[in-house]
């Protein structure tokens with residue numbers, strides 16, 4: 001007899017009174033304080049725990065239902081998760097918002113005050129980490145059994161402060177006050193090896209023993225990821241590095257050598273200390289590679305442990321497991337799974353390789369050659385000697401396959417090899433990721449096409465069926481329902497119900513309302529109210545936003561040349577009928593990326609100059625709020641009129657900021673790049689401002705010996721703008737930016753300048769007709785339904801993962 005039969009959890013409060021009792025109980029028994037002495041932080045912590053309890057109860061039912069059905073699990077491996085704040089989301093997803101507002105009021109606090117204490121875990125850099133967060137949200141919303149694996153960095157992406165000197169970086173100790181959303185699970189610790197050497201096993205050619213020289217512990221904690229409008233609560237599991245107990249040197253400590261006593265422990269724990277604030281170039285080198293292996297090793301052991309709870313043998317491993325690699329950062333998972341299967345579980349190499357290939361899928365996120373990760377062979381040799389041997393063997397067998405298909409084509413072998421030979425021997429992670437997976441996808445139509453035609457063309461020729469596209473998406477909960485409550489209410493009213501939040505294509509029903517003058521007026525009034533809340537500038541001005549990481553390919557410098565030109569035009573003719581604009585920039589630059597930081601500094605300088613100019617400032621204002629993160633994005637996006645998506649065509653993989661803004665009724669000015677193309681196709685050419693070269697024209701311009709000076713010499717206004725920079729009136733930094741543009745202009749800024757300016761004139765023409773503009777705005781929202789990450793996940797589930805939902809029964 002099961003002694004536990006009939007034992008169940010006390011029901012959580014469903015009424016305001018009961019919710020308050022639960023809250024008080026958390027305040028007294030978990031927080032250890034009383035109503036009379038509770039601080040705002042006490043109230044916040046107790047509230048977070050109460051809301052979390054609602055999700056934890058659903059989590060328990062989810063785990064039971066998922067394990068009982070023994071499905072194919074989706075494991076999402078990502079070095080980054082840019083989750084955003086948790087409280088408001090969890091109130092929405094648990095349906096406890098109203099109860100909570102009432103309960104905290106009785107304690108003498110406002111819900112908004114407590115939301116201010118809810119710190120966003122900044123465990124990602126930008127688009128890639130935010131995509132991971134949107135996908136885990138939609139996986140739960142679609143009832144797909146899934147776990148997201150990541151690293152619990154002590155310090156997230158740096159806190160940015162903007163001054164006239166440019167960007168300053170401060171550490172982001174996001175969990176300084178603790179993190180009430182997290183459950184530590186020290187029992188599921190894993191040991192991770194590094195360094196050391198390998199030893200042969202007599203009688204085996206493929207198996208080896210790896211004797212690591214250093215062992216570090218990975219300790220997991222998990223955060224709950226609730227689905228919207230469903231019972232499912234999945235988790236993300238984040239690993240922290242811990243030194244083993246033996247690493248504290250008591251005898252040195254006793255001898256007063258305090259630093260030396262903890263030296264080894266510090267070294268071990270450094271692995272999860274910081275998120276590298278750069279998503280395109282390699283810094284921190286060995287420590288970064290250590291982080292990657294740390295994530296992979298802990299996660300794979302956890303995945304194997306979970307598999308073995310329900311299954312025996314290895315035959316069904318790939319039927320029960322799909323591991324999605326979010327870019328190449330977790331690609332060492334491929335040789336690591338081979339090592340586990342071959343060395344530790346004694347599976348034959350061929351079978352292990354078959355399992356591995358069927359288990360993994362890889363999402364590529366870039367087209368920039370410098371962002372394609374490679375690691376020096378000698379670093380691998382030292383840090384992960386056994387993995388290098390396995391990679392060599394994988395590569396040898398792979399090149400044999402290529403040779404069989406293309407006999408004698410040595411150049412092809414050299415191009416495709418996982419090992420790059422010149423100028424230095426390096427491991428090409430993207431090649432390893434393509435060879436070791438069943439499916440490879442790009443993140444927008446154009447991106448997937450360019451991957452097949454350029455970066456991975458040899459692989460596409462060998463395995464055409466492996467290459468797919470899954471266009472990115474964003475969570476409609478976070479990026480409209482929560483971020484833009486006013487617009488959400490109007491949409492719900494216009495469509496008759498709120499089912500669009502879980503079924504975003506329903507927004508198409510707004511199309512007929514675009515011609516309704518009173519609906520348009522209310523739409524416009526909401527945009528205005530959102531601008532008043534943002535308080536960035538005159539709410540009646542055209543709010544023109546460029547919010548994203550600073551990178552030369554994204555071309556903030558092009559926007560800046562537009563600002564300088566407007567400035568000069570207004571000065572020359574102050575009496576003309578100017579359209580007032582507020583230009584808002586936000587975004588971080590990698591600390592070592594000097595060219596990007598120069599652009600930030602130049603923006604800050606020019607903003608101050610315009611502010612101080614009584615002739616120009618009534619029409620033009622440049623603002624740069626510090627520390628762009630998800631929380632700030634949620635404030636800016638609802639207030640945006642114009643969305644700047646002006647990267648050089650062929651460089652932005654997809655973009656997701658473009659989707660968030662269109663969804664909130666900002667009209668895009670953009671190039672034919674990334675998902676802009678798909679946005680334009682859906683919202684309609686008349687509701688999108690297109691300019692610039694396309695990807696093929698851009699590539700051809702470069703090949704044909706592009707000369708930025710040519711454009712400088714032929715365009716008087718461009719020359720005036722550049723000459724102002726060169727003159728030094730905006731300081732040395734203006735000179736540096738101008739020199740770089742006139743000298744080489746890697747991203748063809750000057751080539752697209754005139755087209756961009758003309759297009760901005762079209763923008764102003766449309767803006768002068770509010771009925772027309774508002775119609776465009778409504779149609780952007782109406783046709784953004786495709787860009788829900790719920791659709792993205794459905795695409796992955798059907799075409800790449802081949803998994804089905806496992807619904808979780810309701811509480812009886």
Ligand SMILES: *Cc1c(COP(=O)(O)O)cnc(C)c1O
Nearest residue numbers: 126127548629630633655656657
């Ligand atoms: C959406 C988002 C991004 C990605 O923006 P892109 O314009 O696609 O580069 C980056 N950072 C944050 C905080 C975001 O919310």
